[in-house]
Amino acid sequence: MAEPGRAPLLAMSGICKSFGAVCANQAVDLVVRAGDVVGLLGENGAGKTTLMNILFGAYAADDGEIQVDGRPVTIDSPADALALGIGMVHQHFHLVPSHTVLENLMVGQKGRAGRLDVAAARARLGEIAERYGLALDGDALVGDLAIGEQQRLEIVKALYHGARILILDEPTAVLTPQEADSLFQALKSMVAAGGEGAGGMGIIFISHKLREVRALTNRIVVMRRGRVVATLDDVAGVSDRQLAELMCGREVTPPVRPQATAGEPLLSLRQINTGGGRRSRLKDLSLEVLGGRILGIAGVSGNGQGELANVIAGTLKPVSGQIRVGGKPVPRPSPRALQRLGVGRIPEDRIGTGLLISLPLTDSMVLPLVHRPPFSRFGLLNRRAIKDFVETQIERFAIQADGAEARTGTLSGGNLQKALLARELSIDPLVLLAAQPTRGLDVAAAGFVHEQFLDLRARGRAIVLISEDLEELFLLSDEIAVIYEGRITDPIPIEQATVRQIGLLMTGAGGTA
Amino acid sequence: MGLRLEKRADSPLWLNLLLPLAAVTAALVLCSGLIAMAGANPIAAYWAMFSGALGTRFNLVETLVKAAPLIFTGLAVAVAFRAKFWNIGAEGQLLAGAMAAAFIGAREDLPTGVLVPAMIAGGALAGALWALVPALLKTHFRVDDVVSSLLLNFVLFYVMMALLDGPWKDPLSGYPDSPDIRLDAEFPILLEATRLHLGIFLSLVAAPLVWFLMARTTLGFAIRAVGENPVAARYAGFNIAAVIVATAAISGALAGLAGVGEVAGIHFQVMAGLSPGYGYTGIVIAMLARLNPLGVVPAAIYLSIIITGAEAMSRATGVPVFVAEVIQGASLLTMLAALLFTTHRLRITGQAHG
Numbered sequence: 091m092a093e094p095g096r097a098p099l100l101a102m103s104g105i106c107k108s109f110g111a112v113c114a115n116q117a118v119d120l121v122v123r124a125g126d127v128v129g130l131l132g133e134n135g136a137g138k139t140t141l142m143n144i145l146f147g148a149y150a151a152d153d154g155e156i157q158v159d160g161r162p163v164t165i166d167s168p169a170d171a172l173a174l175g176i177g178m179v180h181q182h183f184h185l186v187p188s189h190t191v192l193e194n195l196m197v198g199q200k201g202r203a204g205r206l207d208v209a210a211a212r213a214r215l216g217e218i219a220e221r222y223g224l225a226l227d228g229d230a231l232v233g234d235l236a237i238g239e240q241q242r243l244e245i246v247k248a249l250y251h252g253a254r255i256l257i258l259d260e261p262t263a264v265l266t267p268q269e270a271d272s273l274f275q276a277l278k279s280m281v282a283a284g285g286e287g288a289g290g291m292g293i294i295f296i297s298h299k300l301r302e303v304r305a306l307t308n309r310i311v312v313m314r315r316g317r318v319v320a321t322l323d324d325v326a327g328v329s330d331r332q333l334a335e336l337m338c339g340r341e342v343t344p345p346v347r348p349q350a351t352a353g354e355p356l357l358s359l360r361q362i363n364t365g366g367g368r369r370s371r372l373k374d375l376s377l378e379v380l381g382g383r384i385l386g387i388a389g390v391s392g393n394g395q396g397e398l399a400n401v402i403a404g405t406l407k408p409v410s411g412q413i414r415v416g417g418k419p420v421p422r423p424s425p426r427a428l429q430r431l432g433v434g435r436i437p438e439d440r441i442g443t444g445l446l447i448s449l450p451l452t453d454s455m456v457l458p459l460v461h462r463p464p465f466s467r468f469g470l471l472n473r474r475a476i477k478d479f480v481e482t483q484i485e486r487f488a489i490q491a492d493g494a495e496a497r498t499g500t501l502s503g504g505n506l507q508k509a510l511l512a513r514e515l516s517i518d519p520l521v522l523l524a525a526q527p528t529r530g531l532d533v534a535a536a537g538f539v540h541e542q543f544l545d546l547r548a549r550g551r552a553i554v555l556i557s558e559d560l561e562e563l564f565l566l567s568d569e570i571a572v573i574y575e576g577r578i579t580d581p582i583p584i585e586q587a588t589v590r591q592i593g594l595l596m597t598g599a600g601g602t603a
Numbered sequence: 604m605g606l607r608l609e610k611r612a613d614s615p616l617w618l619n620l621l622l623p624l625a626a627v628t629a630a631l632v633l634c635s636g637l638i639a640m641a642g643a644n645p646i647a648a649y650w651a652m653f654s655g656a657l658g659t660r661f662n663l664v665e666t667l668v669k670a671a672p673l674i675f676t677g678l679a680v681a682v683a684f685r686a687k688f689w690n691i692g693a694e695g696q697l698l699a700g701a702m703a704a705a706f707i708g709a710r711e712d713l714p715t716g717v718l719v720p721a722m723i724a725g726g727a728l729a730g731a732l733w734a735l736v737p738a739l740l741k742t743h744f745r746v747d748d749v750v751s752s753l754l755l756n757f758v759l760f761y762v763m764m765a766l767l768d769g770p771w772k773d774p775l776s777g778y779p780d781s782p783d784i785r786l787d788a789e790f791p792i793l794l795e796a797t798r799l800h801l802g803i804f805l806s807l808v809a810a811p812l813v814w815f816l817m818a819r820t821t822l823g824f825a826i827r828a829v830g831e832n833p834v835a836a837r838y839a840g841f842n843i844a845a846v847i848v849a850t851a852a853i854s855g856a857l858a859g860l861a862g863v864g865e866v867a868g869i870h871f872q873v874m875a876g877l878s879p880g881y882g883y884t885g886i887v888i889a890m891l892a893r894l895n896p897l898g899v900v901p902a903a904i905y906l907s908i909i910i911t912g913a914e915a916m917s918r919a920t921g922v923p924v925f926v927a928e929v930i931q932g933a934s935l936l937t938m939l940a941a942l943l944f945t946t947h948r949l950r951i952t953g954q955a956h957g
Contacts, residue, residue, distance in 0.1 A: 405838055449828075466821045
């Protein structure tokens with residue numbers, strides 16, 4: 091090694107990148123030293139992802155310099171980045187479930203004369219396990235691993251390929267709080283094991299969850315609108331509130347959930363079973379939501395939330411069980427039948443399931459309503475009524491759109507969600523089903539969505555809120571039930587629920603009804 | 604310096620009008636190389652083609668006569684493709700409509716007054732029913748509609764030929780032709796001493812009607828929604844299978860009407876050469892029109908000019924008439940390439956990188 095001095099592992103300076111008129115990164119500086127865990131904090135669209143894509147060679151910067159170990163480098167592709175020791179762990183796993191841990195590690199590796207050196211790979215896996223405390227069974231099938239272990243494998247994979255600078259993009263989205271804590275433990279000891287000198291490691295941790303960033307990092311870089319607005323070396327000395335304000339550039343006030351009296355049961359599912367052999371198949375699932383109440387559904391992704399949402403939406407027919415809306419049984423549940431009875435639906439995938447992305451906003455916003463007057467009569471569209479309706483909603487919900495006829499896809503994520511919400515609230519639903527309603531939204535848009543839910547609750551309607559965001563669930567719900575492998579727990583009144591308890595239930599530990 | 608494709612936010616109206624023109628021009632320029640290879644001056648050849656198709660009253664009428672079935676098949680494909688029901692079967696549906704029209708038109712027991720309406724209705728119904736086969740295969744058995752609708756063209760063609768060689772053969776003819784339809788079953792001629800028949804008028808009326816169906820009715824809305832995003836349409840409460848079946852029926856009926864016009868206005872019988880691929884040309888037309896029913900009319904007339912004019916070009920310059928088919932194919936390819944520019948723009952990048 092040439093004399094390393096105290097040159098940081100990574101120094102990005104003056105990075106600029108524009109997409110058309112939008113400046114995604116403007117004179118961004120980011121330094122990672124050996125032993126650092128840097129939190130990169132910012133709302134969606136703040137420029138975090140662009141910066142990391144530049145570092146990982148997916149985009150070329152318009153301006154600026156990247157140095158690794160004090161030497162200027164050019165990164166034109168992810169392969170270049172890997173060669174320089176920059177590894178990225180994506181939010182969604184890139185693993186082959188039917189292969190073993192070792193086989194997954196060797197993907198992309200060129201064998202000698204077409205043969206893969208399994209023994210060498212096994213030795214390297216052992217080395218990593220010992221040095222960083224990241225143990226994994228090399229012969230286990232990835233499909234059999236728990237989510238937390240798969241996450242660990244992704245990290246091991248990056249290390250296996252020689253990463254010294256590890257980028258973690260929202261790595262806890264699929265983890266329970268306990269799994270997240272153990273991930274943080276592993277990451278901390280990993281960085282500590284690397285030491286601070288040459289050969290040390292650094293981590294860039296991307297998140298918008300304040301709790302996690304504070305728990306893990308020793309430095310926080312806050313981005314807003316393409317710029318670095320703060321670099322905080324004293325993580326302990328800054329409050330959540332200050333961080334949130336730095337992130338969105340204004341004061342943030344969490345919504346308050348006022349007291350409201352519970353009404354009649356508006357939605358009840360009894361002994362619902364769904365077909366198929368998947369782990370997430372619903373098994374004897376029962377729940378009831380009263381008017382004026384928000385029922386939060388917590389759970390690790392893939393435990394039946396999707397099935398539950400589809401049953402309430404009418405797109406998945408249960409093989410047995412009963413659904414009642416507003417006290418009336420729904421003998422033949424279908425999307426239209428449930429809508430008729432007053433179920434509004436915010437689907438998890440708002441773009442894929444909710445909207446018509448390349449058609450005008452007018453089409454997207456009357457999609458489930460087009461058969462009703464005044465939008466159509468005798469099969470003929472009333473274009474005037476549709477346009478008036480959409481324009482009214484745009485105004486009422488402050489949707490940023492280039493008019494009612496703007497192509498749906500030109501709206502931002504937050505505005506798409508507002509449009510969807512406006513549409514579903516326009517039927518004045520008895521029951522609102524909302525699946526991951528604020529995923530990917532910035533703080534302001536998420537706050538708006540939350541206010542709408544609380545407003546609906548105050549008007550005595552029932553809301554089923556399915557979310558992977560525990561903060562959101564604790565903020566809004568009157569009761570929280572946990573779904574695990576297709577079964578649901580008895581709802582826990584929010585006053586009695588703790589994050590720890592919900593986290594345990596999410597792993598299937600005890601308490602299933 | 605370099606060229607770079609970038610996504611564009613919107614596609615303005617002028618662009619949508621310009622693109623087909625640009626695509627057609629590009630196709631003609633590309634094909635001029637072939638014409639030159641055939642030993643003719645491309646400009647002279649194209650002049651012969653366009654004046655041959657439009658130059659005299661007779662030629663102009665003939666171009667419109669050819670355009671009528673093309674408008675119908677173009678509309679048929681445009682409607683189907685909107686729902687992403689890939690109906691490659693307009694050719695077979697056209698033949699089904701033609702057979703029904705020829706059968707009804709030759710019946711002696713029908714009064715004059717109902718004959719023409721019965722042929723029109725029967726032809727549309729036959730086309731619709733034949734189109735239901737690939738639609739139901741798709742909705743009930745997930746059979747690929749491209750393959751099934753395409754192959755059913757051959758099924759119907761050979762069934763037709765078997766009938767024409769057997770029970771349906773005109774006893775007075777030496778060829779495998781069906782008996783002529785009754786004189787009072789023939790479409791009225793709209794312009795004396797020409798072949799400008801009722802079917803041409805019907806096709807020109809059909810285009811705005813189909814446009815109205817697609818743009819102003821809930822069924823048209825459903826067709827668009829299902830084509831754009833079937834998952835969202837289903838979530839919103841649309842019955843996808845029902846919408847596909849309805850789309851197929853409309854599409855097939857339109858293609859069937861193309862066949863009715865050819866029987867009742869031109870040939871007065873069914874025979875092997877009834878359609879020189881009008882159903883397939885309909886695909887080119889629908890794409891050139893960007894699936895807009897109103898755009899189908901100019902697109903069909905354009906291709907009709909190419910087809911009619913090719914013979915004049917061949918006579919004047921010796922270029923083989925097959926060039927017409929090359930121009931059709933090239934127009935489709937250039938249009939498909941041009942569609943990229945509805946979603947992307949080319950940008951000249953100043954800065955070289957890496």
